[in-house]
Amino acid sequence: MPELPEVETTLRGIEAHLVGRKLVQVDIRQPQLRWLITPELRTEMVGQEITHLSRRGKYIGIHTAKGTLIIHLGMSGSLYFVPANTPPLFHDHVDFCFAGDGDWLRYTDPRRFGAILWTTEDWQTHDLLRHLGPEPLTDDFNVDYLYAKAKGRKMPIKTFIMDSKVVVGVGNIYANEALFKAGIRPNRMAGNISKVRMRKLVECIKIVLANAIKQGGTTLKDFVGGDGKPGYFKQELAVYGRAGLPCTQCQKVLTEVRQAQRSTVYCAKCQT
Structure with a gap:
C-alpha cells in the first residue's frame, strides 16, 4: 500500500x-x-x-x-x-x-x-488526523521523544514504530528497512532498547524515508506517482520482499516471520 x-x-x-x-x-x-x-x-x-x-x-x-x-x-x-x-x-x-x-x-x-x-x-x-504522532522527518521526531514513548512498552519494536500515534508514516516496508539498517531485530521489545540504539533507529528511519522519497517511493504492484511514473526505491530494498535470499551484508539467508498480520524479514546475524 x-x-x-x-x-x-x-x-x-x-x-x-x-x-x-x-x-x-x-x-x-x-x-x-x-x-x-x-x-x-x-x-x-x-x-x-x-x-x-x-x-x-x-x-x-x-x-x-x-x-x-x-x-x-x-x-x-x-x-x-x-x-x-x-x-x-x-x-x-x-x-x-x-x-x-x-x-x-x-x-x-x-x-x-x-x-x-x-x-x-x-x-x-479532523478525527482521522488529530491523534497522529509527529512527522518522522521533522525535529519533533528525535531520540528523546521515541525513547520516552517506548519506556515500559512491552510490544515488538517493529509494531511500535508502525503505530501512527507514535510516529506517522513508518509503514511495513520502511519499518523492515530501518530496523535492518539500525541492526535491531524487529521482535525485540520496544521498552528494552537502549537510548544509544534508539538514537540509531531514529537516524535510520529518517535516512530510509528520505532516500525513498528521493527515489519516488517503492512500486511493488499498483503505485505510480502523480506523474504516472513508478517509484524506484524497490531496487534499494535490503530485506523487504527478500525472504530466503542472502543478506546484503553478511550473506546469511534472511528470515521471514509474521508480525501483526504483516510480513517481517530480517537478518538473524546482523540484527540483534
Missing part, C-alpha cells in the same frame, strides 16, 4: 499543477470508498481555487479558501493527471475537472479502501 514516501511523491507530483487552478466540476462515478463520498463535496468545492497542498502522515490535504479536501490512498489508490475528457477506466472513481484546457486530476482505486473527504474546519483537527 502507499506509505509516506509514496504519498509525499504523489503530493509533489500534483502540487505545481493544481495550485491556482479553479475547480469547475467533480465527477463522482463510485462514491463508496472506505467511507461514502458525500454530495457536499460537489457543492462545496466547485468554484473554489486551489490555494496550496500539504501532507499529514499518509493524508493529502488539498486546500481552498473554503475548506480542505482530504485524500487517503488506502491500499491501492493513486492520483494522476489525464487530458480533459479522457474516458475513465473501470477503477477510475473520481475526476476533479478544472477551468481551461489543462489536465484533470483523476483518482483511481481498485480495492476502494481509500478515502475522499471534505472539511471546512482545520483539517488537522
